[in-house]
Every structure is written in C-alpha cells, then in structure tokens.
Amino acid sequence: MPTPNSYFAGKVQSLGYERHGRKQTVGVIEPGEYHFNTDAAERMTVINGELQAKLPGATAWVVYPAGTSFEVPAKSGFDVKSTVSSAYWCEFI
C-alpha cells in the first residue's frame, strides 16, 4: 500500500512505495521554499513544473526543469523551492 506523507502543512505531499527493495516516492510541491534533511542519499527527478534547489555546500540556486534530476548525499539536507505546482519522483539510492 502506498504510504502518504505530508510536510509543511500539506504544501509538500508524497506517496511512498518500494521497488526492488528500495524506497521511492512521487510527490507534489506547491509554490514555496522548503528545507529537507536526508537520511539516505536521494535522486530527485522533476516530472513536471520546475524546481530550484540549493544543494549541500552550494551558495546559489540551480534551476531543474521538468525531466532533469539532482542528487543529494546521505545525512545532509537541501533547500528546494518552486514558483509553480511541481511534481517529482524521489528515489532513495
């Protein structure tokens, strides 16, 4: 059964599932700016819309259009923001 997750008063929501023993989620990010901590390393792929991310150690935002991905190391965190409703796929890698 997919596992619903809700963050930031519901402005970011995801559905968790598992494939080949690895956790994955698909989710939606409503406009806003958010900080997420990572336990496992993860790869975020933008399904539609557009995300901006500031990865660990970075000082600038990078734009990730639909179809592109970024990876975040384990035990770290990243800032993500969106000016539009965006959908993403997150793989724990």
Next chain:
Amino acid sequence: MPTPNSYFAGKVQSLGYERHGRKQTVGVIEPGEYHFNTDAAERMTVINGELQAKLPGATAWVVYPAGTSFEVPAKSGFDVKSTVSSAYWCEFI
C-alpha cells in the same frame, strides 16, 4: 494544496494538483487489476515500473513500460493492471 485520492482500499493512490488551470495527478499503483471510468480525457505516463492497459474498445492488454504514455477518451473507462508497484503521472487533457 495537493489533494490526496485513494481508490481500491488504498492500493491506488494519487495526489491531485493544478497547472495552467488543468488538473493533473501523480500516483502509485500497487500490483493488481483495476477499472477506472473517465470523465475528462486523460493521458497516463508511466514514471517507473510498468503498467498494462486495456483501452476502450480493445480486447487485448498492451504493455506500457516506464517512460511511455497512453490516452483515454472522455466519458469512457479503461482497465489497468500492474504486477509491480508502479508510479504514474496523469494529465487531464
């Protein structure tokens, strides 16, 4: 705020959102076979995993691997099945 939807005792779940005034969802389909009726026409894109669909008028199942799409006419319905947990993006078109 994304809108959570749950079907078939939670085996299919999605998160609805809107872009450019059009409704879209991302969701997860756990293994099983399901029938969905459509109100608006929709395009289903497989994000990962693999879906099989039997579209209106079809007698055979067609396999849709990750990265591929199928479209369903308005006011109709389709059968979909999966043998693995699969994620999809649905656009109402």
